[in-house]
């Protein structure tokens with residue numbers, strides 16, 4: 636997380652490149668900001684009103700990264716792996732919003748499968764499917780050391 640400090644990165648562009656954020660969704664037009672002495676925010680826009688937004692609090696006592704996108708994908712496995720490789724968290728929360736018309740319509744059912752109980756070295760410690768009128772939400776909590 637030191638990469639998101641002005642001690643290590645001279646500019647936001649440097650932090651975006653060196654952290655791997657620039658490669659998460661190639662082609663995004665990025666507006667990034669590196670706070671003094673630490674902290675990072677970025678918004679990226681892609682064709683068809685798609686976006687990516689990342690906010691990073693690197694302070695060790697309360698470190699936190701948020702990543703959000705509306706880029707439609709049938710399967711977010713590779714993108715999730717890419718994000719995890721960038722930030723190497725000890726735990727993460729995953730939320731997927733999709734309805735029947737979404738490219739990701741099958742994700743809710745898929746994420747109820749036991750194969751997600753263990754994922755990329757993480758254990759799933761919580762899993763919820765919430766059905767709303769026009770869409771559903773899957774929420775899952777993964778941790779490296781759950782017990």
Ligand SMILES: C[S@@+](CC[C@H](N)C(=O)[O-])C[C@H]1O[C@@H](n2cnc3c(N)ncnc32)[C@H](O)[C@@H]1O
Nearest residue numbers: 670671672673674675676690691692693694701
């Ligand atoms: C990236 S900002 C994001 C805050 C925003 N509430 C969010 O999560 O969307 C938080 C990080 O920037 C740092 N920071 C430095 N100066 C800041 C400022 N003037 N306003 C907000 N955050 C600042 C904080 O210490 C923290 O590491």
